[in-house]
Amino acid sequence: MSFKNKMKNFFTVDDEEYEYVEEQPEEQEEIEPYRQSGRNQNQNVVSLKSVQSSSKVVLCEPRTYNEAQEIADHVxxxxxxxxxxxxxxxxQAKRIVDFLSGTxxxxxxxxxxxxxxxxxCAPDNIELTGSISDMLEEQDDYNKRW
Incomplete structure (x- = not known):
């Protein structure tokens, strides 16, 4: 055997030495017995949003901008x-609103x-629907006339 053949055999891998076996994950076999069919399956599903702890609303009436950090911590x-x-x-009110908008x-x-x-100011776990700002603008216009 020549030196060249020895080097070639050293750096190459023979496919015959290794046997490739594909295995299916065992999880699929475990899941199948738990699946239910029909109406009972939908009755056992619980939304994770409904499991969250009760939501709280905090009323704040700051007197200075320094209190904005405490309000942001609530959010x-x-x-x-x-x-x-x-x-x-x-x-200062404008600065507080800007700070809380970023938060x-x-x-x-x-x-x-x-x-x-x-x-x-509501975090993502509180869903807000509707808008009252249109009504406020109309009311402000009405009050300005009188």
Whole structure:
């Protein structure tokens, strides 16, 4: 045997030495006996959204911008926050709403204006439907006339 053949045999793998066997996962066999047919199968299904703990709503009335972090912590902890900004000057109120808008965006939530100085910040576990801002604008226009 030449040196060249020895090197070739050293670096090549013979397919005859190895036997390839495909195995099916055992999980499929275990799942089959548990499957039910017909109507009973749908009755045993429980939505994971309904299993979540009860939702809480927090009412906040900040007096300064420094309280925005505490309010944001409520939203991050999956609690809805009703925010009354009547006791804060306009500049600080705008900063608080901007800060909370970023927080709500980060948790895939929603923020809606409820009144002229009232907002609702809701995380993604709270579903908000409807809108009242159209009615508020009409009411503001009505009040301006009188």
């Amino acid at each position: 991050v902890n999956r609690r809805a926050v009703v925010l009354n900004l009547q006791r804060v000057d306009h500049h 709500v965006y980060a948790v895939n939530g929603d923020i809606q204006k409820l009144g002229s100085q009232t907002f609702l």
